[in-house]
Amino acid sequence: MIRVDNITKRFGGIRAVDDCSLHVTKGSITGLIGPNGAGKSTLFNIIAGTFPPDGGSVQLDGVDVTGWPAHRLFRAGLARTFQIAHEFARMTVLENLLAVPAGQAGENLLTAWTGWARVRREEAAIRQRAEAVLGELRLEHVAHELAGNLSGGQKKLVELARTMMWQPKVVLLDEIGAGVNRTLLSEIAGEIERLNRDHGYTFFVIEHDMDLIARLCHPVIVMAEGRVLTQGSMAEIRRNEAVIEAYLGGGRTNQNGAGIGAA
Ligand SMILES: Nc1ncnc2c1ncn2[C@@H]1O[C@H](COP(=O)(O)OP(=O)(O)OP(=O)(O)O)[C@@H](O)[C@H]1O
Numbered sequence: 001m002i003r004v005d006n007i008t009k010r011f012g013g014i015r016a017v018d019d020c021s022l023h024v025t026k027g028s029i030t031g032l033i034g035p036n037g038a039g040k041s042t043l044f045n046i047i048a049g050t051f052p053p054d055g056g057s058v059q060l061d062g063v064d065v066t067g068w069p070a071h072r073l074f075r076a077g078l079a080r081t082f083q084i085a086h087e088f089a090r091m092t093v094l095e096n097l098l099a100v101p102a103g104q105a106g107e108n109l110l111t112a113w114t115g116w117a118r119v120r121r122e123e124a125a126i127r128q129r130a131e132a133v134l135g136e137l138r139l140e141h142v143a144h145e146l147a148g149n150l151s152g153g154q155k156k157l158v159e160l161a162r163t164m165m166w167q168p169k170v171v172l173l174d175e176i177g178a179g180v181n182r183t184l185l186s187e188i189a190g191e192i193e194r195l196n197r198d199h200g201y202t203f204f205v206i207e208h209d210m211d212l213i214a215r216l217c218h219p220v221i222v223m224a225e226g227r228v229l230t231q232g233s234m235a236e237i238r239r240n241e242a243v244i245e246a247y248l249g250g251g252r253t254n255q256n257g258a259g260i261g262a263a
Contacts, residue, residue: 001024001025001026001027001028001060001061001169001170001202002023002024002047002058002059002060002078002170002202002204003023003024003058003059004020004021004022004023004043004047004056004057004058005021005056005057005058005059006019006020006021006055006056006057007019007020007021007043007046007053007055007056007057007058008020008053008054008055008056009039009042009043009046009051009053009054010054015226016039016042016226017039017042017043017046017053017226017227018039018225018226018227019056019226019227020039020043020056020223020226020227020228021056021228022221022228022231024170024202024204025202026061026169026202027196027200027202028202028203028218028219029192029193029196029202029203029205029216029217029218030202030203030204030205030217030218030219030220030221031205031206031207031213031216031217031218031219031220031221031234032044032204032205032206032207032220032221032223033206033207033208033210033213033220033221033222033223033237034222034223034224034229034246035224035246035247038223038224038225038226038246039223039225039226039227040206040223041174041206043223044080044172044174044204044206046058047078047172047204048070048073048078048080048172049065049067049068049069049070049071049072049073049078050070052066052067053066053067060073060076060077060078060169060170061076061077061169063076065078074166074168075166077166077168077169077170078168078169078170078172079162079163079164079166079168079170079171079172080163080171080172080174081156081159081160081162081163081171081172081173081174081176082159082162088147089146089147089148090146090147090148091146091147092143092144092145092146092147093134093139093142093143093144093145093147093150093158093161094130094131094134094143094144096147096158096161096162097130097133097134097158097161097162097165098126098127098130100162100165100166126165129165130165131143133161133164133165134161136164137157137160137161137164137191139154139157139158139161142154151184152179152180152181152184153180153181153183153184153185153187153188154184156176156180156184156188157187157188157191159176160173160176160188160191160192164195167199168201169201169202170201170202170203170204171201171202171203171204172203172204172205172206173192173203173204173205173206173207174206175206175207175208176188176192176205176207176212177207177208177209177212178208185209185212189212189215189216192216193216203216205217210234213234214234217234218233218234219231219232219233220232220233220234220237222237222240222243222246224243224246225246229242229243229246230242230243
């Protein structure tokens with residue numbers, strides 16, 4: 001589904017990602033972990049089209065998408081969760097979903113003049129899709145709430161809902177557990193499992209919460225110093241001496257307090 005070959009990204013003298021190769025299999029929930037500064041976010045940003053790599057390639061479903069901008073990747077089926085931005089916080093949950101579809105006919109003045117009936121049909125279909133997504137994630141009761149008024153966990157669900165508007169092939173989840181209480185986190189994890197099982201969505205997940213990774217992800221890929229250290233089940237990862245060393249050693253502190261040990 002996603003294939004990363006020999007990706008390198010430098011920031012000044014720092015090799016944030018250093019000749020990194022990995023593979024996210026179709027239908028998997030693959031985890032990406034590693035100590036602070038390992039290069040996880042930089043790699044995610046490259047895969048999601050935030051900025052291009054200095055070298056190497058990214059393939060999505062066999063197509064070379066290296067350096068494609070985020071909106072083009074989104075249309076090709078790669079979605080990434082984003083924190084609800086300032087302006088979206090003042091919109092309702094439903095409006096947040098309606099704002100997602102890229103390139104809808106209504107956005108284009110020419111098509112609005114020439115194809116009014118088509119625009120109306122498309123808008124109705126988008127609204128129907130938004131309502132279906134809200135139903136699937138059990139968010140109907142907050143459809144008309146301002147997104148900014150939701151709890152941390154509900155906001156995460158809205159972020160997930162936004163990625164579902166265009167039925168993506170693969171969703172990149174960035175720190176979905178941050179600032180969410182255990183009960184809601186378990187609910188979100190349940191939704192991710194259900195979307196994976198029932199709809200065949202592939203997920204690629206960066207997460208510092210090791211319990212969440214252990215519950216959701218197989219395989220788990222460990223990055224350290226810009227490249228892949230190892231991958232396997234969470235049980236295997238927890239026994240791996242090199243992984244323990246990477247988390248404890250190298251003079252790096254883990255600001256998130258997330259060790260690798262069993263909970
Ligand atoms: N925009 C940037 N400019 C300069 N250096 C950067 C930039 N982004 C990341 N880095 C550096 O690149 C390295 C990798 O950072 P990155 O954020 O990708 O790691 P990470 O594994 O996501 O860490 P964390 O778990 O703390 O989020 C770090 O040394 C970081 O300081």
